[in-house]
Structures are given as C-alpha cells and as structure tokens.
Amino acid sequence: MDAEGTPMGGQWNYDAENRTAFGKSGPPEITDLPQIEPDTITRDVIAEVTSTLTDHPGNLSLETFNWPVTRQQAFIWLKHFIAHILPRFGDYQDAMWTKEPFLYHSRISAALNTKLINPREVIHAAEQAYREGSAPLNAVEGFIRQILGWREYVRGIYWHYMPDYLDMNTLSAGNKLPEFYWTGKTEYRCLAEAIGQTLDIGYAHHIQRLMVTGLFALLVGVRPREVHEWYLAVYVDAVEWVELPNTLGMSQYADGGIMLQSPILRPVNTSSA
Ligand SMILES: Cc1cc2nc3c(=O)[nH]c(=O)nc-3n(C[C@H](O)[C@H](O)[C@H](O)COP(=O)(O)OP(=O)(O)OC[C@H]3O[C@@H](n4cnc5c(N)ncnc54)[C@H](O)[C@@H]3O)c2cc1C
Structure with missing residues (x-):
C-alpha cells in the first residue's frame, strides 16, 4: 500500500500478468x-x-x-x-x-x-x-x-470447519488412489514427472499439485480422504492445516465449494460425506 492507503500501482491484483508461457526454447x-x-x-x-x-x-x-x-x-x-x-x-x-x-x-x-x-x-x-x-x-x-x-x-x-471438514465428500467419490502415485510409474508424462520428483525430493510446485496430481485424482473419482492422506505423506511442507483445505477444497471440490466460492464462513453440511 502507498502512504494514502491505495494499492501500489493502482491495482489490488496483478494475476493477469502472472500467466506467461515459456516459448519453444523453454524457461x-x-x-x-x-x-x-x-x-x-x-x-x-x-x-x-x-x-x-x-x-x-x-x-x-x-x-x-x-x-x-x-x-x-x-x-x-x-x-x-x-x-x-x-x-x-x-x-x-x-x-x-x-x-x-x-x-x-x-x-x-x-x-x-x-x-x-x-x-x-x-x-x-x-x-x-x-x-x-x-x-x-x-x-x-x-x-x-x-x-x-x-x-x-x-x-x-x-x-x-474442522473436524467435520475432514470427512466431506460432496461428489461421493469412492475410487482408490492409483498405485502409481506411490511409484511414479505411469505412461502419463506430466504425472510421472510430478510424482517422480515428489518421491525423490519431497517437492512439487503449486501447479503440479493442483493441475496434475490433484486434477487427475478428481477426474478418476478418488475418495478425497485417500487423496488427502497421500498429500500429507509425500511433501516436506505437509502440515494438515495447510494441506487439507488445498486438497479437499481447492483440488477435489469435496467441500462443495466452501473454500472456492464462499469467503463468508458458513456451517458445514456433512450429510453427503
Ligand atoms: C493439493 C495441494 C496440497 C498442498 N499441500 C500443501 C502443504 O501441505 N503445505 C503447504 O505449505 N502448502 C501446500 N500447498 C500449497 C502450495 O502448493 C505450496 O505451498 C507450495 O507449492 C510450496 O512451494 P513454494 O514454497 O516454492 O511456494 P511458492 O510458489 O514460492 O509460494 C510462496 C509461498 O506461498 C504460500 N502458498 C502458495 N500457495 C499456497 C496455497 N494454495 N495455500 C497455502 N499457502 C500457499 C506457501 O507458504 C509458499 O511457500 C498445497 C497445494 C495443493 C494444490
């Protein structure tokens, strides 16, 4: 903020400038x-x-x-x-x-x-x-x-929202986490890379966690609790209070949109869990 209390540069958010792609020559x-x-x-x-x-x-x-x-x-x-x-x-x-x-x-x-x-x-x-x-x-x-x-x-x-948040499963997803999440052995290149580096160094950046491993688990309907347990097990920065809303809410939509849609805190409905 500047001294007058307005945001530096005149805007609150510069996200539109944060999506540059690498050209063919790479980073x-x-x-x-x-x-x-x-x-x-x-x-x-x-x-x-x-x-x-x-x-x-x-x-x-x-x-x-x-x-x-x-x-x-x-x-x-x-x-x-x-x-x-x-x-x-x-x-x-x-x-x-x-x-x-x-x-x-x-x-x-x-x-x-x-x-x-x-x-x-x-x-x-x-x-x-x-x-x-x-x-x-x-x-x-x-x-x-x-x-x-x-x-x-x-x-x-x-x-x-805890402790009820932990068991939310709005989409009633019930499949098992694919075995390759524990080995990195898959023909899907993005997944093999994101999981491989995770198992080697305990790190993947946000886009890999959200758009690669998270999105795939969502697409194949993995039980959110199991997805949560995987993220909690494999990252060096894993602490439940940061990990759980990111996994259940942001990546799996298991909380029915509490995290993504409603900044106003509202009661939990666990009837679909
Ligand atoms: C499914 C999933 C699980 C995640 N689990 C964890 C976790 O267990 N622990 C954890 O710290 N972060 C978690 N994150 C958020 C984010 O992916 C990591 O904070 C980030 O990748 C850490 O790398 P960095 O320090 O290089 O982050 P940078 O990209 O350099 O970002 C700087 C800092 O901002 C904070 N930050 C960025 N994004 C988020 C976010 N979505 N939520 C909270 N803080 C954020 C972190 O403290 C991070 O160190 C998760 C994200 C997803 C999608």
Whole structure:
C-alpha cells in the first residue's frame, strides 16, 4: 500500500500478468538456491529413517537432501530467492517445464510451516525488494498474495470447519488412489514427472499439485480422504492445516465449494460425506 492507503500501482491484483508461457526454447535462466550441507542431526535422521523405515515410498539420500533445517539457513535461502529468483516469480508462477522441478518458486513453505521463519519476515523481504526497485510489482504482489492471502485464508478455513471438514465428500467419490502415485510409474508424462520428483525430493510446485496430481485424482473419482492422506505423506511442507483445505477444497471440490466460492464462513453440511 502507498502512504494514502491505495494499492501500489493502482491495482489490488496483478494475476493477469502472472500467466506467461515459456516459448519453444523453454524457461529463461533458472538460478538454483544454495546447496545446504546436511549437519550431524540431519545425517543421523537420514540414516535412521533409511534403516528402520525400509518399506516406505520415496527416495532418501544425502545427495538429494537440500532443505533448511535452521533459522539461519532459512534466511540464506530467503535472501537468495529475493535477490535472484523473485523477479521472475510473477511472470512464470503458473508455468511448468520438463525436468525443472522448481522453476522460479521459493521453496520456503517447509521453513514457514516448521516456524523457522515467520510469514511477516518473508513478506517484508519481498516488499523491500519492490521498494528498492529490484523486483517488479507483479512478482512481489503475487508472492505476497500467496502468503498473506492464500496461506492465511486456508488457515481460517481449516480452523473454522474442522473436524467435520475432514470427512466431506460432496461428489461421493469412492475410487482408490492409483498405485502409481506411490511409484511414479505411469505412461502419463506430466504425472510421472510430478510424482517422480515428489518421491525423490519431497517437492512439487503449486501447479503440479493442483493441475496434475490433484486434477487427475478428481477426474478418476478418488475418495478425497485417500487423496488427502497421500498429500500429507509425500511433501516436506505437509502440515494438515495447510494441506487439507488445498486438497479437499481447492483440488477435489469435496467441500462443495466452501473454500472456492464462499469467503463468508458458513456451517458445514456433512450429510453427503
Ligand atoms: C493439493 C495441494 C496440497 C498442498 N499441500 C500443501 C502443504 O501441505 N503445505 C503447504 O505449505 N502448502 C501446500 N500447498 C500449497 C502450495 O502448493 C505450496 O505451498 C507450495 O507449492 C510450496 O512451494 P513454494 O514454497 O516454492 O511456494 P511458492 O510458489 O514460492 O509460494 C510462496 C509461498 O506461498 C504460500 N502458498 C502458495 N500457495 C499456497 C496455497 N494454495 N495455500 C497455502 N499457502 C500457499 C506457501 O507458504 C509458499 O511457500 C498445497 C497445494 C495443493 C494444490
């Protein structure tokens, strides 16, 4: 907001500028976040999980593990993202590209959800970049909206509608989750890629979660509770209060539109569950 209380640039929302597609040549240069050297605790936990949870899905190795586990590391990632990646976040927010798991996304969700870093700190850093002229408004507004808008909104949905929300199934979907969600072995290229990277690194960006794995589960009529359990099991940032409204509401329409249509909180009807 500017000093007069109006939105910067004169508009509240720059979503229309956040849908640029890559041309045939693919994405412009992608800067990776710094590699984080696993510390002793991380090494011990990886060794323990590897030896005790032998039949669990997914791959775990020191070579692919790259997540902040301390507040200091979370800030190193945030600083790097703001300086080198945020300027392209807006334009390509909704894009996908083969063998590019991160594109211009921040990978800050796990640090936020484990409280290594505070949403206010992340928002402040992005706003600062706009004020200093190092990131454009459509990137900064879009990024802040995800955190201040979506993240807080789903938090409200979860705490207002639980515990009934968990069992909602408006479309009476009853099929089983396809087995390949646990292996990535499918001839569908988008699904194989999104699930494969998920099992390897515990990450998929929002469009892969919503438009690929989520949409396919919706199309084949998977029981929402099972879809929810999958998302909760496979992502490093998975915490039920963020995950459940995104899965049940946004991706499966299992809540009958509570999340998508009604910002006014209304009572839950579980009769169709
Ligand atoms: C089916 C489904 C399940 C999801 N499960 C989770 C989950 O368990 N935990 C989780 O943190 N997010 C979840 N999300 C939201 C979103 O996909 C992730 O927050 C995002 O992909 C994390 O990557 P990033 O940090 O690179 O995000 P960026 O694209 O860089 O976005 C920045 C931040 O905005 C916030 N954000 C963006 N979109 C959303 C959203 N729809 N809801 C809430 N916050 C959002 C996150 O904190 C994220 O770190 C889910 C989305 C879907 C469609």
